[in-house]
Amino acid sequence: MILTSVKLKNFRCHKDISLSFSENLNYIVGGNGQGKTAILESIYYLCTTKSHNTNSDIEVLKFGENVFEIFGSFKNLVNDEVRVIYSSEENKKRYLQNGKHKHRLSEVIGNYPIVLLTPVDHSITFGYPGDRRKFFDSIYCQASAAYLGLLVDYNRTIRQRTSLLYSIRENRNKNFSELDAWTQKLLETGAELINYRKNFFSEFELFVKQAHSEILNGNENPGLTYFYLSGYDGKDIKDRFAELLEAKREDELRRCACLVGPHKDDFIFDINGINLKTFGSQGQHKTFQVALRFAEFFYLKEKTGKAPIFLLDDVFGELDTARSVRISENLRRVGQTFITLTDFTDISYLHKRSTDTVIKLMDGIVTYA
Numbered sequence: 001m002i003l004t005s006v007k008l009k010n011f012r013c014h015k016d017i018s019l020s021f022s023e024n025l026n027y028i029v030g031g032n033g034q035g036k037t038a039i040l041e042s043i044y045y046l047c048t049t050k051s052h053n054t055n056s057d058i059e060v061l062k063f064g065e066n067v068f069e070i071f072g073s074f075k076n077l078v079n080d081e082v083r084v085i086y087s088s089e090e091n092k093k094r095y096l097q098n099g100k101h102k103h104r105l106s107e108v109i110g111n112y113p114i115v116l117l118t119p120v121d122h123s124i125t126f127g128y129p130g131d132r133r134k135f136f137d138s139i140y141c142q143a144s145a146a147y148l149g150l151l152v153d154y155n156r157t158i159r160q161r162t163s164l165l166y167s168i169r170e171n172r173n174k175n176f177s178e179l180d181a182w183t184q185k186l187l188e189t190g191a192e193l194i195n196y197r198k199n200f201f202s203e204f205e206l207f208v209k210q211a212h213s214e215i216l217n218g219n220e221n222p223g224l225t226y227f228y229l230s231g232y233d234g235k236d237i238k239d240r241f242a243e244l245l246e247a248k249r250e251d252e253l254r255r256c257a258c259l260v261g262p263h264k265d266d267f268i269f270d271i272n273g274i275n276l277k278t279f280g281s282q283g284q285h286k287t288f289q290v291a292l293r294f295a296e297f298f299y300l301k302e303k304t305g306k307a308p309i310f311l312l313d314d315v316f317g318e319l320d321t322a323r324s325v326r327i328s329e330n331l332r333r334v335g336q337t338f339i340t341l342t343d344f345t346d347i348s349y350l351h352k353r354s355t356d357t358v359i360k361l362m363d364g365i366v367t368y369a
Contacts, residue, residue: 004020047114106149208291209222
């Protein structure tokens with residue numbers, strides 16, 4: 001799958017620009033505030049219907065304007081034209097594929113697989129369990145429509161059950177049979193979700209080990225552990241989940257929160273058996289983050305049959321030369337890639353080829369080198 005072009009109107013700092021892309025590496029070069037990251041953000045919108053930087057579409061709108069538009073052309077077995085239009089007056093966003101409205105996220109996710117590596121990825125290895133759940137869910141939702149549907153169903157159950165717990169505590173609703181029904185729903189969808197994650201994780205770990213080895217020539221051994229249901233590792237997941245729900249029932253009523261389930265899962269990373277989050281160096285963290293994204297690329301390519309678009313935002317400035325060289329060499333294996341750089345002339349080890357494209361941004365003007 002190849003993104004051949006993008007047109008932007010009133011998107012971030014871009015008033016009205018058109019860009020054409022190479023099927024290989026695309027270097028987007030410019031100073032601070034020239035809109036390099038905004039180009040990647042617009043591509044992310046086309047593939048996922050949303051931004052990776054903000055949950056608010058109005059923040060993406062150019063100051064003083066009422067509507068932004070993103071238009072993209074994809075080339076695969078068939079050609080697709082995608083438009084994302086947002087109006088602040090209507091507070092409404094529309095996503096159109098070949099002129100047809102797509103109303104549900106499930107109609108879009110997975111059509112155009114995408115992998116994004118940014119400095120914000122430090123939260124995956126440094127951050128909270130929720131950051132890691134978000135990372136892994138984003139991968140599997142692109143690979144499996146069934147998993148996406150299950151996750152949406154589970155999150156809806158969490159919201160409904162939490163609301164009911166609050167009503168019970170505030171004496172507005174003492175219908176415990178309704179709570180039991182939602183608890184059963186939580187149990188069924190949650191156990192299924194954990195089983196999906198277990199199967200996914202056992203496959204994905206192999207991709208991470210391979211990617212990490214190629215970056216560091218096998219000098220370090222990465223490890224991944226899926227931590228669920230308070231560290232449970234037996235076969236009867238549903239029975240264990242039911243036991244924990246029963247044990248936490250009074251606490252849940254008191255705190256008006258769902259305290260047990262896959263929404264509390266975590267994923268533990270290590271290097272040579274040593275916990276990465278606690279003891280890893282800055283370089284080890286960054287290398288692990290890069291390996292996770294390369295693993296995501298090759299996993300999605302295998303599962304979807306489509307080569308994802310690979311976005312790298314201001315990544316090389318955080319790495320030493322040796323790691324940067326290894327990563328740049330591996331980029332040649334992934335297909336179409338978009339890389340933002342502040343000063344291309346200082347990154348000689350990227351070895352630009354004639355089939356690559358360099359796009360320079362300055363004061364709203366686009367030039368190609």
